[in-house]
Amino acid sequence: MLSTPFLLLVPLTLHAPPAQQGPPPPPPHQSASSLAPYVPTPQDVVDRMLALAQITKADTVYDLGCGDGRIVITAARKYGAHGVGVDIDPQRIAEANANATAAGVDALVQFKLQDARTVDLHPATVVTLYLLSASNLKLRPKLSTELKPGSRIVSHQFTMGDWEPTKKDTFVDEKGMTRTLYLWEVDGKPRP
Numbered sequence: 001m002l003s004t005p006f007l008l009l010v011p012l013t014l015h016a017p018p019a020q021q022g023p024p025p026p027p028p029h030q031s032a033s034s035l036a037p038y039v040p041t042p043q044d045v046v047d048r049m050l051a052l053a054q055i056t057k058a059d060t061v062y063d064l065g066c067g068d069g070r071i072v073i074t075a076a077r078k079y080g081a082h083g084v085g086v087d088i089d090p091q092r093i094a095e096a097n098a099n100a101t102a103a104g105v106d107a108l109v110q111f112k113l114q115d116a117r118t119v120d121l122h123p124a125t126v127v128t129l130y131l132l133s134a135s136n137l138k139l140r141p142k143l144s145t146e147l148k149p150g151s152r153i154v155s156h157q158f159t160m161g162d163w164e165p166t167k168k169d170t171f172v173d174e175k176g177m178t179r180t181l182y183l184w185e186v187d188g189k190p191r192p
């Protein structure tokens, strides 16, 4: 015969402990790995970024945090350049792929669901950024060591600490907003 105290314990041991309560973890693009929220660069500003970088057909343009892919798609469509866009938000990568197909540049561009901090930048000749100053600084050691001398970096709106840009372009966009673009020419000097 089982004793009464044992019988009372049985139902408790048959049930799994309740699942941990609390909010679900944020999606990757809203997590600590996020370098910036999604805010697309207006098309006229994209055009100006590519002009500042003097893109040609020979270039391979990497957009770190590519959003809907507009920068690399425009580089491919207007100049025939190759392009790689990287984003941590799967929705943005799906949009970028659809936009590349609609623009007829699938053969020139690819989009990767990946953290920009882990991307191999050796194949790039141009890198475009629209992140935040603190995020540009996180990428600076990679940008200054992985890119070949002569490669260009263009940042929409945000600087890169004490790395002085080669050129700065301030203008009023089509919607009346003042924008500043920064261009750096990579010189082979590591910048931690």
Ligand SMILES: C[S@@+](CC[C@H](N)C(=O)[O-])C[C@H]1O[C@@H](n2cnc3c(N)ncnc32)[C@H](O)[C@@H]1O
Pocket: 029, 033, 034, 035, 036, 037, 038, 039, 040, 041, 063, 064, 065, 066, 067, 068, 069, 070, 071, 086, 087, 088, 089, 092, 114, 115, 116, 117, 129, 130, 131, 156
């Ligand atoms: C300000 S938006 C710029 C989008 C696009 N480059 C443009 O100029 O239109 C920043 C993008 O960076 C992406 N992002 C944020 N953190 C990232 C990370 N660690 N790696 C890759 N992409 C990231 C966001 O999902 C967002 O799409």
